[in-house]
Amino acid sequence: MADTVSERAKERRPEMSGHKGIPKGVVLGKDGKPCRTCASFRDWAAMTRKNTGSTAPTTSSAAAAAGAATATPPIDKPPEDCPADVETLGRGTWTFLHTLSATYPSHATPNQQSDMRAFLMLFAKLYPCWNCAQDFQAWMQKGGNEPRVRGRGEFGTWMCEAHNEVNRKLGKKEFDCRRWEERWRTGWGDGRCD
Numbered sequence: 375m376a377d378t379v380s381e382r383a384k385e386r387r388p389e390m391s392g393h394k395g396i397p398k399g400v401v402l403g404k405d406g407k408p409c410r411t412c413a414s415f416r417d418w419a420a421m422t423r424k425n426t427g428s429t430a431p432t433t434s435s436a437a438a439a440a441g442a443a444t445a446t447p448p449i450d451k452p453p454e455d456c457p458a459d460v461e462t463l464g465r466g467t468w469t470f471l472h473t474l475s476a477t478y479p480s481h482a483t484p485n486q487q488s489d490m491r492a493f494l495m496l497f498a499k500l501y502p503c504w505n506c507a508q509d510f511q512a513w514m515q516k517g518g519n520e521p522r523v524r525g526r527g528e529f530g531t532w533m534c535e536a537h538n539e540v541n542r543k544l545g546k547k548e549f550d551c552r553r554w555e556e557r558w559r560t561g562w563g564d565g566r567c568d
């Protein structure tokens with residue numbers, strides 16, 4: 375039985391544990407089954423063999439009659455009405471979190487501050503991509519990264535820094551946190567959001 379966070383993580387990250395039959399990019403959930411909300415749709419579909427680019431159902435009756443399979447390019451995004459992959463979930467969640475900062479009071483009362491701290495702690499624990507949640511919790515617990523929630527200005531900047539931490543981890547471009555309010559609260563100066 376694993377007794378450290380990293381050993382427990384190894385048990386559920388197939389690429390780290392040498393788990394057979396599950397491609398890199400797909401991790402196991404707490405129930406021991408592949409975690410859909412932890413994987414990109416491309417990796418998920420590669421595992422379920424619907425999206426490998428090798429074979430796919432065809433609409434051509436002649437080809438179908440001949441038993442032929444048609445190659446299709448891999449799809450990056452799940453169809454709109456399918457369960458969320460890690461990216462769809464992430465985009466929706468960041469929209470919620472940045473909008474939460476944008477609508478936070480400029481000077482929060484002690485009660486509002488403690489509610490927000492409690493929310494963030496539970497959010498980081500319950501986020502439904504478990505390995506994302508684990509890394510996010512670890513980041514929040516590092517000295518200097520504790521949520522700053524006295525008012526909108528510092529909270530919005532903290533949220534932007536939190537998002538940039540994930541951007542760095544994924545090799546994405548960092549966002550200029552001086553501009554978080556234009557992106558999430560006021561809209562850009564050129565008026566295109568009005």
Ligand SMILES: Cc1cc2nc3c(=O)[nH]c(=O)nc-3n(C[C@H](O)[C@H](O)[C@H](O)COP(=O)(O)OP(=O)(O)OC[C@H]3O[C@@H](n4cnc5c(N)ncnc54)[C@H](O)[C@@H]3O)c2cc1C
Nearest residue numbers: 460461464465467468505506510534535537538540549554
């Ligand atoms: C807490 C959390 C942890 C995550 N951990 C992982 C993980 O471990 N692995 C993984 O694959 N995915 C993770 N994700 C998802 C990942 O962050 C992205 O949401 C996903 O990859 C889709 O990225 P995207 O390029 O569409 O834009 P997103 O990163 O979702 O950003 C949405 C929009 O926010 C704006 N934006 C970007 N950066 C900032 C910023 N710093 N401040 C303000 N606005 C910004 C941009 O306009 C961007 O278009 C996590 C998401 C969350 C909420």
